[in-house]
Amino acid sequence: MHINPIIESKAELTEASSGSLPIVISSRIRLARNLSQFFFPGWANSSQRDEVLATCLNAIGRMDSMKNGTRLEMAELTELEKQILVERHLISRELQHKSPESGVYISSDQSCSIMINEEDHLRIQKVRRGMHFSELWQEINPIDSYLEKELDFAFSDDFGYLTACPTNLGTGIRASAMLHLPGLVIADHMEKVVRTVNHLGIAVRGLFGEGSEATGSLFQISNQQTLGESESHIIDRLTKVLDAIIEQEQNAREKLLEDSPAMIRDKLSRAAGILKSAYLLNSEESMSMLSLLRLAVDLHFLPEHFRCVIDRFFIETQPGHVQYQCGKATGPQQRDEWRATQMRNAFASLPSLDFNK
């Protein structure tokens, strides 16, 4: 498979969350950019898109930070390969389904991916575990500057960077964080949080962005506005909202532990019991159980070292990854069996949850 190096590298997955709050799984900045001398991808014809793809891939390949990276053209990938890239958040669902004359360049540590001919000519994305927007900004800025020099970006003095969709006009920036909010989900407060946050121009989406479900209590939270504000102001505003959501999540957890200790113990301990005993596990149930187990680690009911196993499974338990491991010939039930076997083995040594801590 073209994407073997990406699947087999554990670099990104096993890295510790290094001091960040465990509620923040990862943070991400992406910039939307377009080449001034070409139509936007949606308006360009096939040969123009081809030219953009080749031009961009070549320019990206010359960057030092992309050395040993993986250069992929969508047309060469199987559906399964594209699915795996989506599950790793290296390409968007939109790129997955819009394959001809588009591509992605992924850095060797998978922290940077640059999509070509998605909605815009370029979508430059940088990701880190935990909440690290200033580092991300420092890292993505030189990539942007380098490509701007090489590629002549479409820019207007009035509007800033021009983009295919007006929602990205101006800075072209989207900053987002993936938060793990099981407390707010269990307490049934997410709807209220989403409503409040939307009023502040911040979007809350599921695991795979727009229109996707919040599997495993994972939520992508990002800025909506890109125009009329500086990048640093956008990031500051998002950070403030994220801090508030994190505080709400912590409060929800404390309140649940105080008001409904038996219910919480029951939920967390059963999740461990199911992962240790099931012989059939579908992707959705796996994510839910892993989410609860992660909460148990956060609350110190389980040893910290299980966190990286859980986080690895958050990715590897998803349908594409499981199908890749199982081989083509297997049906959905065999995949559920395989998933359950992986979990039973990985969590066989999981101790009983220690609620006296």
Next chain:
Amino acid sequence: MHINPIIESKAELTEASSGSLPIVISSRIRLARNLSQFFFPGWANSSQRDEVLATCLNAIGRMDSMKNGTRLEMAELTELEKQILVERHLISRELQHKSPESGVYISSDQSCSIMINEEDHLRIQKVRRGMHFSELWQEINPIDSYLEKELDFAFSDDFGYLTACPTNLGTGIRASAMLHLPGLVIADHMEKVVRTVNHLGIAVRGLFGEGSEATGSLFQISNQQTLGESESHIIDRLTKVLDAIIEQEQNAREKLLEDSPAMIRDKLSRAAGILKSAYLLNSEESMSMLSLLRLAVDLHFLPEHFRCVIDRFFIETQPGHVQYQCGKATGPQQRDEWRATQMRNAFASLPSLDFNK
């Protein structure tokens, strides 16, 4: 409490199923009898019922086989005590709710209970673990004969023993077996079995008889007809039907193991996982999980010695028994907590299910 000796005796509960098929939990014969010189309980006034109660209790108390037995008048029992007697199948739900001037005499090993002023003046019941109708018949016959000599039963040469409800007229016998049929339940064949069996004049009921749910895949199967057939013929006919149901259950289990091994493994192993890990367990879920665990023992996926623990919990996990253990002051959630704690402790040493056997 008046019924302490009954709750604290483990005699009946821990007795091994001694060679019987594990599908048959217990078998039971009961005889409906009435005293010729009194109105049926439903027609009698209070003082007549009182007289029947005293007369019967005294006669029963003089029997050798009831030595050290427990003599109970319903009016003296609390609701909880009556509930516990129902859960042990020592009195009927009807007697539970029809308390004044009625009672029950229970033998010290709890294998015999004689209700007074239920629907009939006397309901003599003998129970054994496993399927043992001929032994039961040999045991209940002398009790019946002794009481007939002492009490002058209502008997007609045309109809046989007279009873309050015509469905019991004649022999007044009801033979029944409690079967554990998880295979037929999982395979969704119970409805068909019930329909077929009903055509043969055999009734299928839930755990507590008429109108009750089949909690834990436990079913009471009994004769409907009491008139125009000898007792031995009734028992023979029931036995043939029971043998057929047992065969169907065995076939269902074999077919499930052959056709859906992953589904069965998943169900059984999860049941063990839940009993080992839950911190809240209501009565219904407990019964379902225990039922699956019992099936796992039957199929040799778990050691045989867990069977008696499971069978004990089938009784002790029920609401009345739990409330008795927990004390009056506890609410429903505390009882679910207590039940879960009992299960976690009892099954902490439960090994992983061994599906290679």
